[in-house]
Amino acid sequence: MNLQVLMFYQDDPKKCTAAKMVKFGIAKNIKKIGNKGLVLDPFSEKTLLPSDKSLINSIIGIDCSWTLADQAFSKKFNGIKRKLPPLLAGNPVNYSKLNKLTTAESLSASLFILGFRDDALAILDKFKWGHTFYELNQNLLDEYSKLESEDQIDIILKEYGLSN
Numbered sequence: 001m002n003l004q005v006l007m008f009y010q011d012d013p014k015k016c017t018a019a020k021m022v023k024f025g026i027a028k029n030i031k032k033i034g035n036k037g038l039v040l041d042p043f044s045e046k047t048l049l050p051s052d053k054s055l056i057n058s059i060i061g062i063d064c065s066w067t068l069a070d071q072a073f074s075k076k077f078n079g080i081k082r083k084l085p086p087l088l089a090g091n092p093v094n095y096s097k098l099n100k101l102t103t104a105e106s107l108s109a110s111l112f113i114l115g116f117r118d119d120a121l122a123i124l125d126k127f128k129w130g131h132t133f134y135e136l137n138q139n140l141l142d143e144y145s146k147l148e149s150e151d152q153i154d155i156i157l158k159e160y161g162l163s164n
């Protein structure tokens, strides 16, 4: 799957996971999103499902600061927007917080859910804390890669003690 990042350059470049993925040739730094691009948007009403694979030709992470994310996502991006189903951050900045993932974690999780397991793990291998993200979410990711509808997510969260 073609991985892309659209960068706002708002965070420390030394810690930016999108910049690291571009440097390693894992993701392409783009300025324009295509119509069949899956935009990873934490504010989207729709959740990513495995069946979305047939609609898309690329996955795009929007690399902005979490503190400015509402402004960044108020822009009208082209593409197909989806949030990820609930996952725990493994990165040191937002460790164990639900849904506050780095761009690298979000791209990895989306690949996992869409069935590209090896590619998902290869991204995490590039980060010291990558294995922590996988260990925290392995069971959830396995379940999400079999999702047929959003209705099933609440049942999964209850099973793992993550529902309110």
Ligand SMILES: C[S@@+](CC[C@H](N)C(=O)[O-])C[C@H]1O[C@@H](n2cnc3c(N)ncnc32)[C@H](O)[C@@H]1O
Residues within 6 Å of the ligand: 011, 015, 016, 017, 018, 039, 040, 041, 042, 043, 060, 061, 062, 063, 064, 065, 066, 069, 082, 083, 084, 099, 100, 101, 102, 103, 104, 106
């Ligand atoms: C807000 S930026 C933070 C970037 C961070 N500074 C880094 O170095 O990775 C993280 C991006 O990953 C994607 N993302 C993170 N969590 C997500 C979620 N729960 N659902 C959908 N996309 C998510 C979005 O594209 C989001 O803009």
